[in-house]
Amino acid sequence: xxxxxxxxxxxxxxxxxxxxxxxxxxxxxxxxxxxxxxxxxxxxxxxxxxxxxxxxxxxxxxxxxxxxxxxxxxxxxxxxxxxxxxxxxxxxxxxxxxxxxxxxxxxxxxxxxxxxxxxxxxxxxxxxxxxxxxxxxxxxxxxxxxxxxxxxxxxxxxxxxxxxxxxxxxxxxxxxxxxxxxxxxxxxxxxxxxxxxxxxxxxxxxxxxxxxxxxxxxxxxxxxxxxxxxxxxxxxxxxxxxxxxxxxxxxxxxxxxxxxxxxxxxxxxxxxxxxxxxxxxxxxxxxxxxxxxxxxxxxxxxxxxxxxxxxxxxxxxxxxxxxxxxxxxxxxxxxxxxxxxxxxxxxxxxxxxxxxxxxxxxxxxxxxxxxxxxxxxxxxxxxxxxxxxxxxxxxxxxxxxxxxxxxxxxxxxxxxxxxxxxxxxxxxxxxxxxxxxxxxxxxxxxxxxxxxxxxxxxxxxxxxxxxxxxxxxxxxxxxxxxxxxxxxxxxxxxxxxxxxxxxxxxxxxxxxxxxxxxxxxxxxxxxxxxxxxxxxxxxxxxxxxxxxxxxxxxxxxxxxxxxxxxxxxxxxxxxxxxxxxxxxxxxxxxxxxxxxxxxxxxxxxxxxxxxxxxxxxxxxxxxxxxxxxxxxxxxxxxxxxxxxxxxxxxxxxxxxxxxxxxxxxxxxxxxxxxxxxxxxxxxxxxxxxxxxxxxxxxxxxxxxxxxxxxxxxxxxxxxxxxxxxxxxxxxxxxxxxxxxxxxxxxxxxxxxxxxxxxxxxxxxxxxxxxxxxxxxxxxxxxxxxxxxxxxxxxxxxxx
Amino acid sequence: xxxxxxxxxxxxxxxxxxxxxxxxxxxxxxxxxxxxxxxxxxxxxxxxxxxx
Numbered sequence: 001x002x003x004x005x006x007x008x009x010x011x012x013x014x015x016x017x018x019x020x021x022x023x024x025x026x027x028x029x030x031x032x033x034x035x036x037x038x039x040x041x042x043x044x045x046x047x048x049x050x051x052x053x054x055x056x057x058x059x060x061x062x063x064x065x066x067x068x069x070x071x072x073x074x075x076x077x078x079x080x081x082x083x084x085x086x087x088x089x090x091x092x093x094x095x096x097x098x099x100x101x102x103x104x105x106x107x108x109x110x111x112x113x114x115x116x117x118x119x120x121x122x123x124x125x126x127x128x129x130x131x132x133x134x135x136x137x138x139x140x141x142x143x144x145x146x147x148x149x150x151x152x153x154x155x156x157x158x159x160x161x162x163x164x165x166x167x168x169x170x171x172x173x174x175x176x177x178x179x180x181x182x183x184x185x186x187x188x189x190x191x192x193x194x195x196x197x198x199x200x201x202x203x204x205x206x207x208x209x210x211x212x213x214x215x216x217x218x219x220x221x222x223x224x225x226x227x228x229x230x231x232x233x234x235x236x237x238x239x240x241x242x243x244x245x246x247x248x249x250x251x252x253x254x255x256x257x258x259x260x261x262x263x264x265x266x267x268x269x270x271x272x273x274x275x276x277x278x279x280x281x282x283x284x285x286x287x288x289x290x291x292x293x294x295x296x297x298x299x300x301x302x303x304x305x306x307x308x309x310x311x312x313x314x315x316x317x318x319x320x321x322x323x324x325x326x327x328x329x330x331x332x333x334x335x336x337x338x339x340x341x342x343x344x345x346x347x348x349x350x351x352x353x354x355x356x357x358x359x360x361x362x363x364x365x366x367x368x369x370x371x372x373x374x375x376x377x378x379x380x381x382x383x384x385x386x387x388x389x390x391x392x393x394x395x396x397x398x399x400x401x402x403x404x405x406x407x408x409x410x411x412x413x414x415x416x417x418x419x420x421x422x423x424x425x426x427x428x429x430x431x432x433x434x435x436x437x438x439x440x441x442x443x444x445x446x447x448x449x450x451x452x453x454x455x456x457x458x459x460x461x462x463x464x465x466x467x468x469x470x471x472x473x474x475x476x477x478x479x480x481x482x483x484x485x486x487x488x489x490x491x492x493x494x495x496x497x498x499x500x501x502x503x504x505x506x507x508x509x510x511x512x513x514x515x516x517x518x519x520x521x522x523x524x525x526x527x528x529x530x531x532x533x534x535x536x537x538x539x540x541x542x543x544x545x546x547x548x549x550x551x552x553x554x555x556x557x558x559x560x561x562x563x564x565x566x567x568x569x570x571x572x573x574x575x576x577x578x579x580x581x582x583x584x585x586x587x588x589x590x591x592x593x594x595x596x597x598x599x600x601x602x603x604x605x606x607x608x609x610x611x612x613x614x615x616x617x618x619x620x621x622x623x624x625x626x627x628x629x630x631x632x633x634x635x636x637x638x639x640x641x642x643x644x645x646x647x648x649x650x651x652x653x654x655x656x657x658x659x660x661x662x663x664x665x666x667x668x669x670x671x672x673x674x675x676x677x678x679x680x681x682x683x684x685x686x687x688x689x690x691x692x693x694x695x696x697x698x699x700x701x702x703x704x705x706x707x708x709x710x711x712x713x714x715x716x717x718x719x720x721x722x723x724x725x726x727x728x729x730x731x732x733x734x735x736x737x738x739x740x741x742x743x744x745x746x747x748x749x750x751x752x753x754x755x756x757x758x759x760x761x762x763x764x765x766x767x768x769x770x771x772x773x774x775x776x777x778x779x780x781x782x783x784x785x786x787x788x789x790x791x792x793x794x795x796x797x798x799x
Numbered sequence: 800x801x802x803x804x805x806x807x808x809x810x811x812x813x814x815x816x817x818x819x820x821x822x823x824x825x826x827x828x829x830x831x832x833x834x835x836x837x838x839x840x841x842x843x844x845x846x847x848x849x850x851x
Contacts, residue, residue, distance in 0.1 A: 097838050097841060100835060100838045100839065104839070117835075118835055119831070119832045119834075119835055120832070120834045120835040120838060121832070121833075121834045121835070122832070166831070167825050167826065167830070167831075170825045170830055171822060171825060174818060174821045174822055174825065175818065175822075178814060178815070178817075178818040181814070182811055182814060185810075186807070201801070201804075202801075202803060202804065205804055205807075206807075209807070209811070
């Protein structure tokens, strides 16, 4: 029996479960393998090594009972015909080729599934199934069984709307590109200045065809620029789209004038080219992370439906219909959806969502359980005391401090574009004045040429492409920003507030430590034997602590005092394991004053010490804090935990970081508000619902997650847990993004000066415009890509 | 020279049909997912052999 890796999920294990030469870590994984094997689906294992997800094997089938309720089904399923229904589910576990393969061949397992199609980057699956052969509940159970438990939440319609917007953008780009390239081609005779006489009837044909082709560009593709400029002007505010809309209109107007008066061919090629490039820039910038959701509110964390007990009968009810005084049945691993009073014993609630404190709390009968807690013990019954929307945690969400939307910080590009427009109008005006003096017939050509050639779109192109690139490089470094305006907010940050649990510590790793007298081997064996029996999470932690101890002995008697501790007799000796209070009640005198999450132990009436739960801090925190301090950021630490680890934290982070402990969610929110009222630009780094208010309130809220598929609260950006320590470099990189933009602005001003030289002399030929436009656009785009790449490379080499 | 009028007309039509094809593909949802198809093509052959 040696340590191997599970054939299914790759977890290293002491394998006891084997089929032929394949070993498995648990029965769950074995069952999944058998299911796939029976259906001839072992290709799953050929595509990727150990592709599976640890089959928990412990999901309760009742968990999905609510999916049978027609009210829920109406919202999730789309009926195609009587025997076909369509559902789109979010499967955050999708991670490799094998996942796609398995999910798209589900019909081999159950013929009720007609067709399934995954979208890898969105982590979505679209399933068409026959409800008379496999019910929706069975379908979800099957998915959960093979390891892909869907995250079901309502409001999936948003996704469909987003898709439509996306497609519209592609339509616009396609049409602009088509018109642009054809106009370019038809303008060739003009560029080559073929004699008009030589072309004869062809010239007006070309020109009018051009005019015809430019219409869809002006009226369809460029529509967004006009709409945005118009709404800006109505709010008496000159946004970046205003000069662009002006340039497009002037170019088109002058071209039409030239064509009608037969004085020239106009600049329709430049106009459609500009629109085409700018649309591509926008599209590039908007292409964001589809598989992340940045706008979750508490409803996404809460279950869709709960089991209500009506006159002793279990009924599945949509969460929204739960009123005060409803009696609910909460099963293991289910969330308590509303503040409620406990009616039956056995409540062991993990409040880590709410408070950040990870150790489960035992709740005595008749006490209030707050919404957001997750029941870890057996099934309990509760009576709701407050409707869902008014519970403690949800109320925080609805608090007035969060109601006003984050005032969108004005992009630094906007004032630039305003100056740009001012200077542009000034040059146009003065050149007009000059020509009025010299040759009145050239006033209009000069003014319009200035407006045509001085392309404000270079500003827009620079910004959209550079920020688009920065966003992508940050994404590669596992910091996913919601959109580009977040980048500008990050640049302005001067204060960073960290949460402790889950942010500086790793959620998955807890480390148990025994403080007290050394235990002899017999005691260790006895303790392992006692604790491995219990399902209490702390008890299991202790059993794990002694995992190297063998063998197991039989426990003579064991009494579990719910919510307090365990009394057991092994080898004639009495062992008491439980809270300090429990030991005192049993007449043990406690000689230690440990606070925090701790389990006390006494053997034969004598206090031995406590098991203390420590969180493991991420590596490199000291360095991170030092780097941030060097860059003059003010740093703060907020924690929902008790202050037991303050000394230790100070030794890593430095004594000059103010730390605040036992912070309730609303305290954190208030703290951010206070900093903001002092004029600070605050970044909050946190996780979980307990930080949700602060994350939303802060100028930049970064949610930390250790599994990219885990639910994260509403935030501006999501960072992968392991990358928290590279935050300093990541912030630095976003600042480099601004530098790149400024550099390219200078370049584009050079282009503008060249263009102006021709324009003010009223000598701007369509050819010069047609050369200058693509050269400036392409050089801007490639320079932006190059610089962001170089800076990204430097950032990665520093990490 | 007037044949050029015809040729240009044809060329715009040809290009227009490409545009129409593009717009159709967008509308059809072919541009919605630009990653999964590259995975999916990896495992087509194997399925046939297991079916036999």
